[in-house]
Amino acid sequence: MPRIAKIVTPEIRYKSIHNAPEKHPSSPAFSPQTNPWQQALQTLDLVTDHMKLEPWIHERLARPKRTLTVSIPVKMDDDSIKTFEGYRVHHNLDRGPAKGGIRYHPDVSMDEVKALAFWMTMKCAVMNLPYGGAKGGIICDPRTLSDKEMERLTRRFTAELGIFIGPERDIPAPDVNTNPQIMAWMMDTYSMNVGHTAPGVVTGKPIDIGGSEGRREATGYGVVVVTQEACRILGIDLKTACVAVQGFGNVGANAARIFHKLGARVVGVSDKDGGVYDPQGIDIEDLRLFKKNKPSIAGYPKGRPIGNTDLLALDCDILVPCALEGQLTQDNAPQVKARLIVEGANGPTTPQADKIFKQNGIMVIPDILANAGGVTASYFEWVQDIQSFFWRAEDVNERLTQLMRRAFTEVCGISKRDHIDMRLAAYVLATERVAQALRIRGIYP
Ligand code: GLU
Numbered sequence: 001m002p003r004i005a006k007i008v009t010p011e012i013r014y015k016s017i018h019n020a021p022e023k024h025p026s027s028p029a030f031s032p033q034t035n036p037w038q039q040a041l042q043t044l045d046l047v048t049d050h051m052k053l054e055p056w057i058h059e060r061l062a063r064p065k066r067t068l069t070v071s072i073p074v075k076m077d078d079d080s081i082k083t084f085e086g087y088r089v090h091h092n093l094d095r096g097p098a099k100g101g102i103r104y105h106p107d108v109s110m111d112e113v114k115a116l117a118f119w120m121t122m123k124c125a126v127m128n129l130p131y132g133g134a135k136g137g138i139i140c141d142p143r144t145l146s147d148k149e150m151e152r153l154t155r156r157f158t159a160e161l162g163i164f165i166g167p168e169r170d171i172p173a174p175d176v177n178t179n180p181q182i183m184a185w186m187m188d189t190y191s192m193n194v195g196h197t198a199p200g201v202v203t204g205k206p207i208d209i210g211g212s213e214g215r216r217e218a219t220g221y222g223v224v225v226v227t228q229e230a231c232r233i234l235g236i237d238l239k240t241a242c243v244a245v246q247g248f249g250n251v252g253a254n255a256a257r258i259f260h261k262l263g264a265r266v267v268g269v270s271d272k273d274g275g276v277y278d279p280q281g282i283d284i285e286d287l288r289l290f291k292k293n294k295p296s297i298a299g300y301p302k303g304r305p306i307g308n309t310d311l312l313a314l315d316c317d318i319l320v321p322c323a324l325e326g327q328l329t330q331d332n333a334p335q336v337k338a339r340l341i342v343e344g345a346n347g348p349t350t351p352q353a354d355k356i357f358k359q360n361g362i363m364v365i366p367d368i369l370a371n372a373g374g375v376t377a378s379y380f381e382w383v384q385d386i387q388s389f390f391w392r393a394e395d396v397n398e399r400l401t402q403l404m405r406r407a408f409t410e411v412c413g414i415s416k417r418d419h420i421d422m423r424l425a426a427y428v429l430a431t432e433r434v435a436q437a438l439r440i441r442g443i444y445p
Pocket of ligand 1: 101
């Protein structure tokens, strides 16, 4: 046994991970059930027990490697100065540089960012990408900021992150409410500070400055690839299947569009402010046109209006949550009628809801596999930036499909071998890869 294992008893091991959750005053009051970091730790406990993971490895994964909190002063359009709070968390870097998105949202908190960074470690490992996991965010409401304020906020945040990020250290990307333009400002700010253009410092950039073909659509595209694989197993014909999509941001809108294109009937779509239900199927292209230059799809005149949470209980074959974490809980899980849930969002299902789905025989394709298309295309973008050699969209999509299918098959194999659900199987695959890197690298000094 490694020396460190002797001093960590199982009692300490479990006590150490359930520290009081950190909360920012303006963050939502998480209950232990909906606190994303506590949820991440519960999953880690499950996988640790299943794999009989060495306690010292469990300890390493139950804490982020490093966390950074920054205050970001921004000159507002009315000349006042407002100070925002931002975070970047490196969860684990044993398999490579840190990778993960940046989120702008009023409910961002350190605990949320820690959970999202943990999920990135696992997501990159499931896909066998040479990355560790990171995440960042700023507590802000982008709807209340002008473009100029967003630019100044982003540039100052990037400058504050200067000590963390870099093409070989930590590579941010878009997440909730961030986009290619924000990545362009990050890339430019970082490049100005280091004195040369460094496209590989962020992914999800506009194509004109070193972004990749296919990156923008990649998360939604990957969601559809794994759905096709799962449908094959469950005997669902996607062409006649009914799909409900929660969230109409980059992931939800692209997934809905591709499902629609493949002939599936998208019967429900919703976002934070409302949604639409049409048992005959929604014309997603028309809905996208409606949403152009609007913050929400609420008010779309064709079909019946429905609420964001009503969508989860719709009569459908496939439910695709693509919004925020903690949406499927023990309260609404019993009402879910879908046979298959594909997690386009990060952490949309609480562990309690997961148990209910298991009892009800609903297959769940977990986030760390289902939405990994985004970070996989980010990896392709980073490789192209490093080589200064760019691929065609067909090459990106072909390689993306290959890697998504490979990961799906590997997870499925573990699920069958160990008689466990797809989530636990995905964690077993990922954790074993991270643990192996930890064992081989050993402890410094
Ligand atoms: N934000 C995305 C995710 O949660 C993409 C991360 C990346 O491309 O680095 O997976």
